Amino acid sequence: MYNYLVEPFDYNDIVLDLHDISLLLTYERGITEPRFRHAKLREVATGLSDFQTIKLPDAPKPKWSEATIPRTGYVFVKPKQSLSKAESEELDLPSNMLLKPVSTSLQNLSSKQLETYYWQPRNHDGCYRTVRLFQHFMDLFPSEFTRIMVRAVANNKPRTYTTLASDRLIIEMKLRGPKSMNFTCALPEGRSYVTGSDEVSAHVVLAFPAPSDADDPQTILDLASLQFGDAGRGCKGRGLFVLEPVQQYKERLKNFADGNNFLEDKITQRITSTPDDDFLKNVANRAKERWEKRKTDFWCGHCGSPARNDPLLRCSKCQQAHYCNSEHQLAAWPFHKHFCVDPSAPKPQWV
Ligand SMILES: [Zn+2]
Ligand SMILES: [Zn+2]
Known part of the structure; x- marks a missing residue:
């Protein structure tokens, strides 16, 4: 009955550092994201400017041109011919994302701009997929023995605690009146993705309960926050995802949309399925392999x-x-x- 006491677990090996596994999941998701696999960025239209190299497909056009909120549009080009072995193995990264020759407007981008241009399109509809990805990742560990170490920064102070992996929650909310819109077109198929064009959009994040005596009851992990552009960057406007105490996250939401029903809305423990589940399982497996080699790699x-x-x-x-x-x-x-x-x-x- 008490067999688990002599299981060959090193107890410390199944304390997962939430910040670090978020880094691994984020990186592994980006490099092979199917919608943009091998696609190169040709053009970015920001503010009130329109695309110079394409006419938008009919459907999103009225919303795009009528939008009164800040807009960012991306044109990606997928390779037409079959790729050589070396090309097909090449990972998609911010550093190799630009279509050659690089258009004048995309030369001299800072590495921060490149990152935003890389992640904003990849996070279209990203919130449910990232929560599901996290779930696949956690399913690779024995839930009753796995704890999560939360490290976050609150009011310029570090905050560290551990919680049982199985105590995590999913918080679904509605964002009303989005404050930015982004549109991506992937050519030659002409597939397009729009975020922020509807008056109300669903958003979902993970929550990790803090010890009962803590100032703040939870820490929020939003792995798709860069869909909102730089407003979605973590710690001091630099991180690629958001991991922060709930009160701070509540303030951040005001940069995403005019209103929200965060904390009043649905709280769940699992979500059932999302498109690209096979891809997400693959990402989860790769992240786990890397986590397990953390002492050497x-x-x-x-x-x-x-x-x-x-x-x-x-x-x-x-x-x-x-x-x-x-x-x-x-x-x-x-x-x-x-x-x-x-x-x-x-x-x-x-x-
Ligand atoms: Zn790096
Ligand atoms: Zn150091």
Whole structure:
């Protein structure tokens, strides 16, 4: 009956760091996202400008041209011919996303703009898919033995606690009066995706209950927040997803839409299915493999990309955090600085 006590589990191995698994899930989802697989970005139309290289398909056109809210439009081009083996294995990344030759308007983008242009289209209808992805990931671990360590920053202070994985919740809400609209067209099929064109849109996030004596009852994880553009960036406007205390998230929602029924709406524990479930399971498996190799195969603390083991690209203080480059290190610093520990100091229990 008490067999589980002698199961070959290292208890510490199934404490999952929510921030880090979110990085891995985000990265692994982006690099092979089916709607944009091998597609290159040709044009971006922002503000009041219209596309220069395409005429919009009829359906979204009236909404696009009549929109009174800020608009961002993307044109992606998928390869027409079959790809060579090397090309077909190439991952989709912000750094290789632009169509060659790069149009004048897309030259000189900052790495932050490139990231937004990469993630905003990929997060169309992304919220249910990311919640489902998280669910697939958690299904790979024994629920009764798995705890989640939540690390977040609240009022410029670190906040860390663990919760049972099975105690997480899904919060579904309605956003009224979206504050931005984004439209993406993928050619040559002409498939298009629009976010923010309806007066009311559904949104869904994960919630992780805090200990009962905490100031804030929950921490929210929104893995599709970049569909709202830079307003959806995490910690100090740099992160690729949002992981923050519920009160802070409530304030953030005002940047997404004029109104919402967050916290009054439906709370569930599982969602049943979404399109692309096979793809999402695949992503979950890859993220789990990487998590299990975390002691040898490091990842970038900003984007989740596999890290080169270069001492110059590590945090000079703790030597534990790895980055692709100095830009990613800077982007991660507003979060990392709260958790960066000198290795000579006594280790916190969860390391
Ligand atoms: Zn990186
Ligand atoms: Zn550090």
